[in-house]
Structures are given as structure tokens and as C-alpha cells.
Amino acid sequence: MLPLIAALAAGTLFGLGLSVAQMIDPAKVINFLDIFGTWDPSLAFVMGGGLLVNAIATPLIMRRKTPILAELFRTPTKHQVDSRLIIGGVLFGVGWGIAGYCPGPMLTSLSFANADILTVVAAYVVGTLAARLVLRAWERNKQAKLQQVN
Amino acid sequence: MEIVNFTPIPAFIGGALIGLSAAFLLLVKGRVAGISGIAGGIILPEKGDVPWRILFVIGLVLGGFIYQFMGFQPPVIEIEAQVGTGALILAGLLVGVGTTVGTGCTSGHGICGLARRSPRSLVATLTFMGSAVVTVFIVRHLMGA
Numbered sequence: 001m002l003p004l005i006a007a008l009a010a011g012t013l014f015g016l017g018l019s020v021a022q023m024i025d026p027a028k029v030i031n032f033l034d035i036f037g038t039w040d041p042s043l044a045f046v047m048g049g050g051l052l053v054n055a056i057a058t059p060l061i062m063r064r065k066t067p068i069l070a071e072l073f074r075t076p077t078k079h080q081v082d083s084r085l086i087i088g089g090v091l092f093g094v095g096w097g098i099a100g101y102c103p104g105p106m107l108t109s110l111s112f113a114n115a116d117i118l119t120v121v122a123a124y125v126v127g128t129l130a131a132r133l134v135l136r137a138w139e140r141n142k143q144a145k146l147q148q149v150n
Numbered sequence: 151m152e153i154v155n156f157t158p159i160p161a162f163i164g165g166a167l168i169g170l171s172a173a174f175l176l177l178v179k180g181r182v183a184g185i186s187g188i189a190g191g192i193i194l195p196e197k198g199d200v201p202w203r204i205l206f207v208i209g210l211v212l213g214g215f216i217y218q219f220m221g222f223q224p225p226v227i228e229i230e231a232q233v234g235t236g237a238l239i240l241a242g243l244l245v246g247v248g249t250t251v252g253t254g255c256t257s258g259h260g261i262c263g264l265a266r267r268s269p270r271s272l273v274a275t276l277t278f279m280g281s282a283v284v285t286v287f288i289v290r291h292l293m294g295a
Contacts, residue, residue, distance in 0.1 A: 003179055006175070006179060007175070007202035007205040008209045010172075010174050010175040010178075010179075011171075011206035011212070011213065013174065014183060014257075015211060015213020015216075016214075016216055016217055017213070019164070019213060019217035019226075020164035020167060021160060021167075022157065022160060022164070023164065024214065025229045026229075027230075028155065030286055033283050033286040034287070034290060035283055036151060036287055037291060042155070042160075045165060046164055047260060048162060049165025050166065051261060052165075052166070053172075054169045057173035058176065058266055067177060067178055067179055070181075071180075073176070074182075075181075075266065078268035078269060078270055079270060081269065084253075085274050086273070086277055088247075088250070088253065089252045090248070090278070091248030091251065093248070093278035093283075094281055094282070095243070095248055096256075096281075097283070097284070097285025097286045098233060098240060098244070099233050099237060099242070102185075102256040103185040103189060103257075104185040104210065107207055109229075110210075111213075111217075116230070116235075116238060119235055119242070120239070120242040121242065123240075124243070124245050125193055127242060127244065127245065127246020128189065128249070131246060131251055
């Protein structure tokens with residue numbers, strides 16, 4: 001029960017932060033990305049604020065052997081750079097640039113519940129599901145081939 | 151270049167709240183606060199690892215509600231989508247596919263990954279920021295939308 005309450009609290013704080021920072025406003029996001037036109041540098045300060053807190057807190061937290069309410073830290077790999085990472089980044093950037101929604105602000109904006117938000121979130125869910133299914137099939141195929149070789 | 155609507159103070163405070171949330175999730179759950187990763191594990195469920203993800207996403211929406219009901223400025227009533235339905239669908243699909251293939255978004259790579267000094271996240275962040283800047287340049291200044 002406690003881990004679930006903690007997840008709810010973390011999500012709420014995150015959503016409130018995105019709202020206070022005005023990242024939930026796609027007009028502001030697109031202006032941030034429009035370096036060569038009407039540039040609004042504000043969102044660099046969102047990343048700055050988030051990074052400052054995290055850059056101090058993360059090394060302190062990682063000194064612990066385990067998290068408070070879980071058995072182990074499950075953090076992603078740091079060093080592997082592959083073509084998948086680049087292709088994904090390019091596609092995500094195009095989508096982000098077209099409409100001004102990245103996943104956090106998009107989901108937080110469900111609190112307005114209008115047709116536009118529901119449309120973009122529905123498309124995001126479909127895109128994510130399709131990509132996860134394809135990647136899962138691809139991984140399984142690769143493993144099956146490896147087993148055949150062995 | 152012309153600088154518009156610059157609001158560094160709320161941006162910094164909001165960013166710090168996001169940072170606190172990510173630090174709290176790492177301290178308590180041992181997980182990185184990457185929104186696309188958390189949501190992805192609901193959309194195609196990761197066995198035995200779903201309920202906390204759902205609560206986190208409910209929290210995101212709740213955070214949006216709290217902002218609205220506390221009467222923070224500017225009011226969200228002024229916020230609207232900047233493109234039509236077709237572009238919203240295309241953008242949503244690309245964000246879903248891109249963050250899944252690239253294993254992360256603005257939060258997971260951009261904030262948590264960089265704070266962990268992950269070279270992988272640095273490459274990812276530079277890639278999607280660059281791609282987004284180029285996209286806005288093409289759409290706004292070459293296509294004149």
C-alpha cells in the first residue's frame with residue numbers, strides 16, 4: 001500500500017511541477033523550440049531546476065544499498081548508444097515539434113479533458129502499443145535465432 | 151531571433167518540483183521518473199509491475215487538477231492545442247513510437263538521465279531536442295504554418 005501512495009504522491013508533484021512551469025501549454029513549448037523565430041527560453045529553466053535538484057539528490061540517494069520501499073534500484077543502462085536510441089530520438093523530436101506535447105505534459109493535460117487532448121493521448125497510446133508489440137516480437141525472434149545457432 | 155513570454159521563475163520552480171518528484175520516486179521505489187517508460191508499462195502491461203505506474207499517472211492528472219483549482223496563474227483556460235486534429239494524431243503517434251524505440255523522453259533522458267550523468271541519455275536528449283528544433287523551423291518558417 002505504501003509504495004502505491006508514494007507513486008501517487010510522486011506523480012502529483014510531477015504533474016503540479018509541469019503545470020507551474022507552464023510546460024502543459026503547447027504554445028510555450030513550441031516557442032521554446034523556435035530558436036530561430038519567437039524564442040521563449042523559459043523551458044531551459046525547467047530543465048535547469050529539475051537537473052539541479054536531481055544532480056544533488058541522486059548521488060546521495062544512490063549511496064543507499066536499497067530504496068526505502070523496494071528491494072533494489074532499477075535504473076536504466078547508461079553507456080550503450082545504438083541506432084535505436086537515435087532513430088527513436090529523431091521520431092520523438094518530430095512529434096514533439098509538430099504539436100508541442102511530450103508524454104508528461106500530454107498526460108497531465110488529461111485534467112482538461114477536451115477533445116484535442118484526448119485525440120493526442122489516444123494516438124500516443126496507439127503509437128506506444130504498436131512499437132512495444134513490434135519490439136517484443138523482434139526481441140523474441142532474435143532470441144529464437146540465437147537458440148537455433150546454439 | 152526575438153525573445154517572447156520569458157518566465158524563468160515559475161519555470162525554475164516547476165522544474166525543481168519535477169526534480170523533487172523524480173528524487174522521491176528514486177529514493178522510495180528505486181525507479182527513474184521517466185514518463186514514457188512508466189506509461190509504456192501500462193499500455194503493454196509489464197507483469198507484476200503495473201499498479202504503481204497507474205497511481206503515478208493518476209497523480210499526474212491530479213497535479214494538473216490541483217493547479218487549476220488552486221487558481222495559479224496563468225489560468226489553464228487560455229491553453230489550447232496549436233495544430234489541427236490530423237497533426238495531433240500524427241504527433242501523438244510519433245511521440246509514442248519515438249519514445250518507445252528510444253527508451254525515454256524529456257523526463258527520463260532529459261532530467262533523470264542527465265542527472266545520473268548517463269552518456270546514453272545525453273545523446274538521446276541532444277537528438278530529440280535537435281530534431282524538435284529542426285521540425286519547428288521547417289513547419290513554422292519553411293512551410294509557413
